[in-house]
Amino acid sequence: KAGVTQTPRYLIKTRGQQVTLSCSPISGHRSVSWYQQTPGQGLQFLFEYFSETQRNKGNFPGRFSGRQFSNSRSEMNVSTLELGDSALYLCASSSRTSGVLPSTDTQYFGPGTRLTVL
Amino acid sequence: GENVEQHPSTLSVQEGDSAVIKCTYSDSASNYFPWYKQELGKRPQLIIDIRSNVGEKKDQRIAVTLNKTAKHFSLHITETQPEDSAVYFCAASIPEYGNKLVFGAGTILRVKS
Numbered sequence: 001k002a003g004v005t006q007t008p009r010y011l012i013k014t015r016g017q018q019v020t021l022s023c024s025p026i027s028g029h030r031s032v033s034w035y036q037q038t039p040g041q042g043l044q045f046l047f048e049y050f051s052e053t054q055r056n057k058g059n060f061p062g063r064f065s066g067r068q069f070s071n072s073r074s075e076m077n078v079s080t081l082e083l084g085d086s087a088l089y090l091c092a093s094s095s096r097t098s099g100v101l102p103s104t105d106t107q108y109f110g111p112g113t114r115l116t117v118l
Numbered sequence: 119g120e121n122v123e124q125h126p127s128t129l130s131v132q133e134g135d136s137a138v139i140k141c142t143y144s145d146s147a148s149n150y151f152p153w154y155k156q157e158l159g160k161r162p163q164l165i166i167d168i169r170s171n172v173g174e175k176k177d178q179r180i181a182v183t184l185n186k187t188a189k190h191f192s193l194h195i196t197e198t199q200p201e202d203s204a205v206y207f208c209a210a211s212i213p214e215y216g217n218k219l220v221f222g223a224g225t226i227l228r229v230k231s
Contacts, residue, residue, distance in 0.1 A: 043221040
């Protein structure tokens with residue numbers, strides 16, 4: 001099976017702009033989670049989507065949003081970019097077969113999108 | 119909320135020696151503990167995971183141990199090789215929060231040949 005893919009791989013934006021990042025999960029995987037990775041804060045959970053519904057959300061401002069499509073592909077959007085949003089944005093997919101909690105699935109990461117905000 | 123501490127932040131070993139990385143977690147409700155390896159410029163790669171109903175798990179040169187009472191878990195790499203050099207992250211999750219992983223700060227492992 002093909003792994004998790006993310007596009008674009010690199011992105012340069014200026015403050016105040018908005019950006020949309022895309023993630024295609026492993027075929028058959030229905031859960032997609034997003035993480036932000038920075039040298040200072042490490043890996044931090046943004047949100048998780050399953051069957052087009054947001055299941056969990058991390059402690060990020062409302063400028064960070066996401067969605068999931070019927071084919072399980074997911075996008076995340078950051079509006080009004082700030083310098084501190086520069087980071088590697090990673091998505092991870094898992095083969096969650098049911099939306100019923102509680103459980104944690106094995107997650108596989110994509111290569112990430114490197115966002116630089118100038 | 120959950121907090122995960124990881125030690126040491128850097129670890130240098132000689133090729134062939136063993137390496138041990140330790141993590142502690144704060145919430146006793148955590149029941150899933152994966153370890154990821156991230157090479158420079160690459161994605162985090164799952165190397166092993168353990169659930170709280172198991173005390174130890176092995177996969178060739180890699181093993182993970184879990185002490186639920188003390189709320190800590192450790193990664194053990196035996197017979198280290200230069201290709202083991204990377205950043206290693208531990209993580210923990212609480213089942214009611216689904217796939218939300220809380221990560222440790224990472225350990226830079228250098229294997230000297």
